[in-house]
Amino acid sequence: MFLGLAAASAAVGWVAAGRGELVLYLFLVFPVLQAEGVWGVASVLLAFTAFVVLLIDLRYEIDTDEGGTKKSVSTGGVLLIGPIPIVFGSDRRITILALMAAVAVLAVLLLLLLL
Secondary structure (H helix, E strand, O other), X not given: OHHHHHHHHHHHHHHHHHHXXXXXXXXXXXXXXXXXXXXXXXXXXXXXXXXXXXXXXXXHHHHOOOOOOOOOOOOEEEEEEOOEEEEEEOOHHHHHHHHHHHHHHHHHHHHHHHO
């Protein structure tokens, strides 16, 4: 469900950007997304809904145990303060994955800002 919502948000965002209702720009070093009109707002709402669905789905997977055994859960994340990523994780593998995700997000933002 998450992938469908994320793809729908990207498609609607593409239409909104073409119509001038969705603009990405920099304020100092912080990326800012400005949404106007129905298409722009729909894109942002779909992206927010996809994020919420992802969080709910991850929470559901963590809570369910099969066979009554304890599962080891690894967590990690990225805090983007402007162009500076702060990466954290509970183990080395998750931290490297979070760092790769941060680099990918920064590359996409840079690409969108240069278009």
